[in-house]
Amino acid sequence: MINFKSSTQKIIRSLNLLFFKKELPSKISLYFHETSQVEIDNIENLILFFKFNGYKFVKISEYAKKIYSTDKHIALTFDDAFESWNDVLPLLQHHNIKATFFINSISLTTEVKTNYLKNINHTESTKILSKKVFKKIIKDGHEIGGHTHSHPKLNKINYQEFKQQISKNVDILKNEGVDLKSFAIPFGMRRFITSKQLEYLDLKFESICFGEPGLLFSNKNSYINRTPWVVGESFDFNLKNISTDTRFFNFITRRSGLG
Amino acid sequence: MSVHNDAINIESSVLSILSQTYKNYEFLILDDCSTDGTKEKLIQLEKKDKRIKLFFNSTNLGLTKSLNILLNHSTTEFIARQDSDDLSLTDRLEKQIKFVKKFNLDGCSTLSYIKNSNQIINKKSSFFKPEYFLKYKNPFIHGTYFLKKNIYDKLNNYDERFYYAQDYKFITELFKRNINFKILKEPLYVLNLTNNISTKYYEEQKQFADLVKENFNK
Numbered sequence: 001m002i003n004f005k006s007s008t009q010k011i012i013r014s015l016n017l018l019f020f021k022k023e024l025p026s027k028i029s030l031y032f033h034e035t036s037q038v039e040i041d042n043i044e045n046l047i048l049f050f051k052f053n054g055y056k057f058v059k060i061s062e063y064a065k066k067i068y069s070t071d072k073h074i075a076l077t078f079d080d081a082f083e084s085w086n087d088v089l090p091l092l093q094h095h096n097i098k099a100t101f102f103i104n105s106i107s108l109t110t111e112v113k114t115n116y117l118k119n120i121n122h123t124e125s126t127k128i129l130s131k132k133v134f135k136k137i138i139k140d141g142h143e144i145g146g147h148t149h150s151h152p153k154l155n156k157i158n159y160q161e162f163k164q165q166i167s168k169n170v171d172i173l174k175n176e177g178v179d180l181k182s183f184a185i186p187f188g189m190r191r192f193i194t195s196k197q198l199e200y201l202d203l204k205f206e207s208i209c210f211g212e213p214g215l216l217f218s219n220k221n222s223y224i225n226r227t228p229w230v231v232g233e234s235f236d237f238n239l240k241n242i243s244t245d246t247r248f249f250n251f252i253t254r255r256s257g258l259g
Numbered sequence: 260m261s262v263h264n265d266a267i268n269i270e271s272s273v274l275s276i277l278s279q280t281y282k283n284y285e286f287l288i289l290d291d292c293s294t295d296g297t298k299e300k301l302i303q304l305e306k307k308d309k310r311i312k313l314f315f316n317s318t319n320l321g322l323t324k325s326l327n328i329l330l331n332h333s334t335t336e337f338i339a340r341q342d343s344d345d346l347s348l349t350d351r352l353e354k355q356i357k358f359v360k361k362f363n364l365d366g367c368s369t370l371s372y373i374k375n376s377n378q379i380i381n382k383k384s385s386f387f388k389p390e391y392f393l394k395y396k397n398p399f400i401h402g403t404y405f406l407k408k409n410i411y412d413k414l415n416n417y418d419e420r421f422y423y424a425q426d427y428k429f430i431t432e433l434f435k436r437n438i439n440f441k442i443l444k445e446p447l448y449v450l451n452l453t454n455n456i457s458t459k460y461y462e463e464q465k466q467f468a469d470l471v472k473e474n475f476n477k
Contacts, residue, residue, distance in 0.1 A: 023375065023376050023377075024375065024376060024377055041280060041349060041350065044278060044349050045348045045349050045350070048271070048274070048275050048278065048346060048348070048349065049346070049348065049372075049449060051271060052271050052275075052346045052374065052449055053374060053375050053449075054375070234445075235348065236379075236445070236446055239372075239377050240377060242377075243377045
């Protein structure tokens with residue numbers, strides 16, 4: 001199944017490169033997970049590169065509001081809950097950039113995190129976001145989004161559990177003084193969430209983020225298709241990835257920046 | 260780097276050098292008698308970073324002479340170029356130094372993105388021998404030149420008779436003397452193709468470039 005998906009994506013990418021103009025799309029959203037030094041270097045390159053090309057770095061809620069405009073917007077987003085984000089914050093502050101963090105609220109509780117780390121495919125030694133760094137994110141003026149309580153595969157749990165995952169996420173962050181306006185689906189793909197669950201989220205949040213490069217066939221205004229930053233690949237590889245995926249998605253959904 | 264009236268781009272260009280992962284350098288900038296606030300911006304930037312060393316021309320001398328002034332002021336083993344309307348990616352210097360040392364070269368240039376696109380410039384020509392292309396055009400991007408200081412001394416810096424196309428002249432001289440210069444086949448630079456010298460003064464530059472070609476093909 002995975003092979004089929006990645007090969008389909010490869011075909012789409014190469015067709016894209018062949019037939020579309022090679023301009024950068026006007027709307028770009030990216031997502032990162034854990035940030036090692038390599039990612040941090042890449043983020044700095046990315047900031048310089050897109051600023052130089054006239055892009056404005058925006059939070060995801062602003063990005064969603066202006067999704068049909070032709071302004072050049074780019075949204076940086078970070079998923080799950082990692083302590084290593086602490087090293088990204090000075091960089092974002094230095095360049096005066098506001099990003100969005102989709103946080104699993106389990107990181108802010110005292111619950112046992114073994115299952116959570118299993119859910120996100122990380123080893124036990126991974127450092128989970130601390131309260132201190134969380135407070136710093138808020139203080140720096142970044143946006144916080146929802147990402148469920150403990151990152152389960154939503155299509156594998158029942159509707160009651162699903163609602164609990166969402167309400168816990170909302171309530172715990174509300175206690176910290178954060179109002180969630182946007183939400184990112186765990187694992188990013190449409191197939192990991194049922195239609196009924198998606199309808200519930202539609203009512204609850206202003207915008208919903210997927211992370212399914214080029215394969216989301218819906219043009220609902222509030223749906224945002226994010227491109228993953230591929231860890232271990234070069235800046236150039238990722239740049240190509242961004243333009244082909246975004247352009248293909250915009251073509252399917254007839255959004256701006258068809259390019 | 261030499262700059263004349265480029266207040267819009269100067270800051271991003273300078274910051275891209277200051278954000279380099281390779282930190283041990285001095286950054287010589289010459290303001291070629293700007294009148295649009297570039298000079299003031301440079302003075303502000305100089306206060307932020309000790310590695311910046313500013314120089315000023317009292318009259319506008321053009322790029323060739325300005326670059327020679329800077330070359331005379333430089334003392335380091337390697338010299339990298341940067342244009343005031345372009346951008347270097349943060350790992351540019353680090354990768355160029357590693358490349359030159361690894362293959363024991365006298366210098367190298369890199370590939371480049373074109374501003375506002377994800378297209379890479381000079382990618383096709385980098386697969387062929389540069390000598391072939393030098394007969395028709397300069398296959399290297401001036402802003403990405405990275406050379407040993409002693410090469411500039413050997414060639415007596417840029418040829419001041421060439422107000423434009425000084426980079427083309429320089430590189431042809433270099434290849435006549437069999438100096439080891441290669442392209443690092445990675446895009447580490449972003450080139451601004453709108454409103455730069457090559458598009459604004461296309462005719463004038465072409466005349467100078469034709470001169471170089473004649474000279475080289477002899």
